Amino acid sequence: MQQTRVSELNNNRIFLESQAARESNARSYPRRLPLAIKKAEGIQVTDMDGKVYYDCLAGAGTLALGHNHPVVVEAIKSTLDQKLPLHTLDITTPLKEAFVDELFASLPEQFARDARIHFCGPTGADAVEAAVKLAKTVTGRSGIFAFHGGYHGSTHAGMSLSGTLHQKGEIPGLMPDVHFLPYPYAYRCPFGVGGEQCQRLGIRYIRSILNDPESGVRPPAAMVLEIVQGEGGSIPAPAEWLREIRRITEQHGIVLIVDEVQTGFGRTGKLFAFEHAGILPDILVLSKAIGGSLPLSVLVYRKQFDCWRPGAHIGTFRGNQLAMAAGLASLRYINGRNIPEQAGLRGRQLMQRLLDLKAKVSEIGDVRGLGLMIGVEVVHGQGETDSLGQPLAHPELAASIQRKCFQRGLILELGGRHSSVIRFLPPLIVTASEIDAIAEIFSGAVREACGAAQEMNALA
Numbered sequence: 209m210q211q212t213r214v215s216e217l218n219n220n221r222i223f224l225e226s227q228a229a230r231e232s233n234a235r236s237y238p239r240r241l242p243l244a245i246k247k248a249e250g251i252q253v254t255d256m257d258g259k260v261y262y263d264c265l266a267g268a269g270t271l272a273l274g275h276n277h278p279v280v281v282e283a284i285k286s287t288l289d290q291k292l293p294l295h296t297l298d299i300t301t302p303l304k305e306a307f308v309d310e311l312f313a314s315l316p317e318q319f320a321r322d323a324r325i326h327f328c329g330p331t332g333a334d335a336v337e338a339a340v341k342l343a344k345t346v347t348g349r350s351g352i353f354a355f356h357g358g359y360h361g362s363t364h365a366g367m368s369l370s371g372t373l374h375q376k377g378e379i380p381g382l383m384p385d386v387h388f389l390p391y392p393y394a395y396r397c398p399f400g401v402g403g404e405q406c407q408r409l410g411i412r413y414i415r416s417i418l419n420d421p422e423s424g425v426r427p428p429a430a431m432v433l434e435i436v437q438g439e440g441g442s443i444p445a446p447a448e449w450l451r452e453i454r455r456i457t458e459q460h461g462i463v464l465i466v467d468e469v470q471t472g473f474g475r476t477g478k479l480f481a482f483e484h485a486g487i488l489p490d491i492l493v494l495s496k497a498i499g500g501s502l503p504l505s506v507l508v509y510r511k512q513f514d515c516w517r518p519g520a521h522i523g524t525f526r527g528n529q530l531a532m533a534a535g536l537a538s539l540r541y542i543n544g545r546n547i548p549e550q551a552g553l554r555g556r557q558l559m560q561r562l563l564d565l566k567a568k569v570s571e572i573g574d575v576r577g578l579g580l581m582i583g584v585e586v587v588h589g590q591g592e593t594d595s596l597g598q599p600l601a602h603p604e605l606a607a608s609i610q611r612k613c614f615q616r617g618l619i620l621e622l623g624g625r626h627s628s629v630i631r632f633l634p635p636l637i638v639t640a641s642e643i644d645a646i647a648e649i650f651s652g653a654v655r656e657a658c659g660a661a662q663e664m665n666a667l668a
Contacts, residue, residue, distance in 0.1 A: 220244045220256045240610060241265075241619055248275035251635045251642060253619070261617045262646050264634040268621070269438070269470040269581075272497035272547075273538055274635035280500045283537035287530055296527035298327060307532040310539050311498075314479055315508065319488045324514045329523030330503030330531070332469035332495030333361025336432070338507055338521040339491045340365055340383075343430035343463040345520070346513045351428035352383075353414075353462070355391040356398070357440030357625075360432060360467055369432055371440065387425050389414055391437060392449045395574040395585060396598050396625065407449045411456070418460050430463040430491075435481035435578075438470040441624025442576060442583025442631050450485035457490075463513070465491045469505075470581070473497040474542050474636050477552025477579035484578070500534025542636070548579075551636040554643050555579040558632060561647035571658050573599045582632040583624060589658070601628035605657060612653035618646060 223244035227235070243255040251274050253263050266274065273280060287294075292303060312320040326342075328335040340352060354360070354369040361367070367375050368383035376382060390398045390410045397406035417423045435450065437443040457464040466489035471481035475497070478484055482492075490513065495505035503525070542548070559575065562584055566572040570589035577583055586606040587599040594600050606628045613620050623631050634646065 218256055223256060237265075237621075240607070240622070241614060250274045250277075251638050259617065261614075261619050262634070262642065262649070263619045264632050264646060265619050265621050266633050266635050267501065268496065269475060269633045270496040270499075271501050272473050272475070272636050273500070273541065274637050275501075277538070277541075277637070279537045279541045280534045283500070283533045284530055287533040292529060292533075294529050295525070296529060297524065298522075298526055301529060303529055303536070304527075304532055307536045307539075310536055310543075311506075311508070314539060314543060315492075316480075316483065316488060319492075319508075322511050323508050324511050326507040326509070326516075326521065327526040328505045328507060328521065330495075330499070330505060330525045330528055331361065331363075332467075332493065332505050333363040333366040334523060335469070335493045335495055335505035335507055336360045336369065336465075336467060337363055337365045339432070339465045339493050339509075340369070340430065341521055342491060342507070342509065342513060342516065343465060345515060346463060347429040347461065349427060349429035351385040351387060351426055353387055353389055353428045353431040355389050355433055355437075357391050357393060357437050357443065358432070358434055358467075359437070359439035360469075385428075387417075387428065389417075391433075391440070391443065392445055393437075393441075393443050395576070400596065404446075407446055411449065411452045414453075414456060418456070427460055428462055430465050431457055432465040432467060434467050434471065435484070436471050436476060436581050438581065438631075439623045441585065441629035442581055443624075444476075444576065444578040444581075445485075447485040450482070450487055454485075454487040463490045465489065465493060467493045469493055469495040470633075471578075473539065474548035474551050475579050475581050475633075477548055477555060479542070479548050481578065497538065498535050499528070499531035500536075500538035502528065502531035502534050504528055504531035504535055547636050551579045554634075554636075554638050554640065555582065557640060557643050558582060558647060561643070562650075565647075565651050565654060569654055569658060571602065571605060572654070577632070580632065580634055580636060580638070584630045584632075585624060586628045586630065601626040603628045606630055608657040608660065609650075609653050612657050613650060616649045616653055618649040618653070620650075 220243050224242055245253050246256050247254050252260050254260050328338045357371045360369045365383045368386050392407045394402045394406050399409045417425050466482050472494050491509040498504050562575045566575050573587035574585040586602045588602050592600040603626045621631050623629050
């Protein structure tokens with residue numbers, strides 16, 4: 209599309225048609241959220257037709273402070289006005305040192321005082337790749353433990369470590385020696401028991417694999433996990449389960465990689481989600497919000513693991529100075545305004561509104577999450593079960609609810625098993641009144657979608 213032509217356009221349809229004609233078939237969000245964004249501020253975006261939406265996707269959690277927050281905008285302007293370098297590979301600058309200072313000061317002191325940082329390519333997936341390479345280098349082992357429902361990116365290794373089968377179907381020869389373990393997903397417990405018993409059986413199963421000389425699985429280099437599974441359906445791991453996982457990995461010399469690409473920087477009500485359980489990772493993976501809305505990813509790991517040779521993991525854009533400026537400003541704001549605590553309060557407010565709705569709508573099977581990372585699992589409301597005797601997922605109804613929310617001015621994403629979980633990831637600056645407005649829109653969309661589904665069932 210020529211620039212002169214772009215300036216004449218003023219509606220979504222023409223932009224979406226142009227996008228569909230020129231972008232790859234792998235594009236995903238525009239298929240479910242058909243808009244072209246004209247401007248954005250705070251928790252709202254405005255499309256090319258002038259319609260305003262509450263954005264509860266927020267760059268898949270990247271926009272911790274929402275769109276164009278003043279402290280982020282000022283940090284970017286200041287960097288440009290001072291003619292600071294925008295790209296430095298891994299050559300340091302005063303800005304980079306200040307960013308590292310603030311990040312280390314934000315980590316638990318016991319972890320930070322013995323830590324090293326590595327700047328990766330600008331995506332979380334590249335940081336996951338780096339973490340796996342480092343763990344293998346440290347231990348000399350090849351295997352990796354991952355979890356059912358986990359998501360760690362779309363790169364070759366990231367996809368290998370993720371539970372999402374639809375991405376893997378057409379990609380033969382993924383990274384070998386990855387072994388998947390049960391995550392404590394109480395609503396769909398793989399052992400069929402749920403609750404604390406589900407956690408205990410999962411821990412017992414992991415211990416059995418590692419202690420059974422005939423398990424067929426050698427001790428791995430690392431275990432990679434999310435404290436709250438994001439794409440897997442906003443499933444938080446219980447604190448005691450996480451503490452048991454930390455004990456197991458320490459006992460068996462397994463490097464614990466905690467993927468906080470989506471949970472980091474206040475989203476769960478703590479600055480870092482692992483703090484809820486009082487554990488410390490061996491390698492911490494950070495991205496999304498760390499760059500203050502701009503691309504950046506890092507590893508923070510124990511100093512004793514710093515055995516890489518120079519150039520062992522590189523990437524041209526690991527020196528993104530604008531992202532460091534925006535990230536530094538964001539982190540200072542998050543720490544100075546106690547944003548994690550506010551996210552916890554607003555998350556509990558939204559959770560209660562959703563639980564109240566669940567009590568009235570049988571198609572809402574489960575509501576769970578931590579802080580402002582909440583999932584609503586949609587099921588058939590007549591008590592139907594799947595082959596395992598678990599509530600039957602209803603992806604069509606979930607998609608209908610998402611569409612009706614979008615029509616009413618609320619942007620939400622789907623995830624989880626069968627894409628039947630509606631996910632809330634609003635910016636952490638969302639206010640109490642905005643939470644109420646979001647909950648009202650969602651409630652209306654749920655009732656409308658469920659009513660339409662019931663009418664169709666009656667006609668059938």
